[in-house]
Amino acid sequence: MRSSLLKPRLAAAGASFRERHGAEVAARVSGRAAEYAAVRDAVGLTDFSFLHKFRMPSEQGLDFLDGLLAGNVPKIRFGRVLHTFLADNDGLLLGDCYVANNDEELVFLCEGIAPDCELPALLQTAGAAEAGVEDLTDSHALLSVDGFKAWDVMKEVFGADVLGLPYLSIEVYPFQGASVRLIRAGKTSEFGYLLLAPESIALALFDTLQAAVAKRDGCLCGVDVHDDLRLEGRFPNIQAEGLRVRDPLVLGLQWMIDLDKEKFHGRDAIRERRAGGLRRKIVGVAAEPGSEALVTGARIFHAAEPVGEVVADCHSYVLNRRLALAVFPVELAYSGLSFRLGAADGPVVKTISMPPIMPKSLSVKLDEM
Amino acid sequence: MPDEFQSTIERRARIIATFKKELILRLNLPYSAEDLHEDISLLGSGLGLDSLDALEIVLCIESCFKIKIPDQNIAILRSINTVVDHVLEQQALPGGAA
Numbered sequence: 001m002r003s004s005l006l007k008p009r010l011a012a013a014g015a016s017f018r019e020r021h022g023a024e025v026a027a028r029v030s031g032r033a034a035e036y037a038a039v040r041d042a043v044g045l046t047d048f049s050f051l052h053k054f055r056m057p058s059e060q061g062l063d064f065l066d067g068l069l070a071g072n073v074p075k076i077r078f079g080r081v082l083h084t085f086l087a088d089n090d091g092l093l094l095g096d097c098y099v100a101n102n103d104e105e106l107v108f109l110c111e112g113i114a115p116d117c118e119l120p121a122l123l124q125t126a127g128a129a130e131a132g133v134e135d136l137t138d139s140h141a142l143l144s145v146d147g148f149k150a151w152d153v154m155k156e157v158f159g160a161d162v163l164g165l166p167y168l169s170i171e172v173y174p175f176q177g178a179s180v181r182l183i184r185a186g187k188t189s190e191f192g193y194l195l196l197a198p199e200s201i202a203l204a205l206f207d208t209l210q211a212a213v214a215k216r217d218g219c220l221c222g223v224d225v226h227d228d229l230r231l232e233g234r235f236p237n238i239q240a241e242g243l244r245v246r247d248p249l250v251l252g253l254q255w256m257i258d259l260d261k262e263k264f265h266g267r268d269a270i271r272e273r274r275a276g277g278l279r280r281k282i283v284g285v286a287a288e289p290g291s292e293a294l295v296t297g298a299r300i301f302h303a304a305e306p307v308g309e310v311v312a313d314c315h316s317y318v319l320n321r322r323l324a325l326a327v328f329p330v331e332l333a334y335s336g337l338s339f340r341l342g343a344a345d346g347p348v349v350k351t352i353s354m355p356p357i358m359p360k361s362l363s364v365k366l367d368e369m
Numbered sequence: 370m371p372d373e374f375q376s377t378i379e380r381r382a383r384i385i386a387t388f389k390k391e392l393i394l395r396l397n398l399p400y401s402a403e404d405l406h407e408d409i410s411l412l413g414s415g416l417g418l419d420s421l422d423a424l425e426i427v428l429c430i431e432s433c434f435k436i437k438i439p440d441q442n443i444a445i446l447r448s449i450n451t452v453v454d455h456v457l458e459q460q461a462l463p464g465g466a467a
Contacts, residue, residue: 252406
């Protein structure tokens with residue numbers, strides 16, 4: 001099983017580890033409530049090194065990645081980042097992907113749900129060697145700094161220039177004689193930064209960030225809390241609803257697809273399903289405070305008939321209730337409706353508009369800092 | 370289906386259809402109405418629209434539904450569904466545009 005370069009630090013901090021598709025992840029470090037509060041009110045540091053990480057020369061990489069991914073890679077402007085997905089030949093999700101256009105290179109990050117060995121094999125079959133693809137997965141760490149005060153940590157470590165980075169952009173910063181590729185991204189709805197660092201500085205960067213995070217009343221986070229944060233912010237989560245549903249059209253991921261592209265993995269299957277019309281759709285659902293039954297796999301009833309299924313869930317500390325995503329027939333997939341959970345006479349749940357929370361980060365104007 | 374349940378759907382569906390049609394037209398979006406999930410983020414991630422687009426969205430809402438969007442209230446513009454919620458709230462007020 002693949003392990004992170006940062007495992008010694010996380011283990012020393014008391015992290016609990018588990019497997020995620022063949023890679024070891026730090027699931028929890030400081031406790032779920034503390035980690036959640038850190039991101040919403042301060043800042044959290046998370047090890048996302050389990051993602052697959054690649055770089056390639058832009059010249060060859062553009063066509064290579066464009067033939068694989070659903071989004072339009074050649075349209076990524078210099079310094080910007082595309083959020084898209086990788087599908088299999090049946091047009092079902094395999095990976096949630098970022099592609100960054102970093103001058104002469106493309107950086108490709110993939111959070112996959114296939115067994116760990118399958119993605120590199122898929123890339124090889126597609127011509128990775130000819131495209132000059134370099135696998136950074138084992139040689140680099142990927143750290144995520146997320147939260148209301150994440151920008152302040154970045155400013156301390158890399159300078160005020162960081163504050164000018166727009167969402168979904170990449171820049172390279174020096175750190176102890178090496179280069180850190182910094183991507184402004186994040187899926188928590190608070191400020192978020194991903195840092196791709198080579199092994200030579202990975203532990204030193206982790207220590208520096210951990211100290212800066214602690215100064216702001218933040219803490220180390222595990223990957224599990226990000227399931228809650230993503231759902232609350234209504235960011236797609238390939239590890240939750242993505243893994244359970246897998247059809248990007250049902251999940252509402254059409255915005256990640258260039259439907260006019262002539263070629264990408266799964267294109268024909270996706271186009272065929274789209275032409276046939278959407279029959280099911282994902283919708284946000286909220287339980288009454290104190291009700292704990294809104295969990296993944298639960299059935300949702302309307303007029304004594306099962307009509308929906310919960311495909312992702314979390315506890316929202318901000319709203320003090322359980323939230324979920326559920327798949328409904330399109331004719332019932334509207335916000336503002338009441339249903340019953342688990343049985344025709346089960347507890348009431350309501351479909352809601354997403355995202356249901358207002359993150360603190362939206363109140364911060366970085367250009368005035 | 371109970372009448373109230375069905376009328377909630379119909380009222381919401383009408384507003385969604387109007388808003389999506391105008392949004393696609395005004396911003397020249399490369400999607401059909403069915404491709405736009407109602408929870409998709411309008412600004413930043415998702416559709417990735419910028420501040421100029423946000424202004425266009427505000428004008429679009431105000432002209433389509435004859436309601437005002439309070440200055441600086443970006444919470445309303447977070448998704449199609451949050452826009453529709455605001456429209457429904459405004460229409461439900463005494464004297465609100467139906």
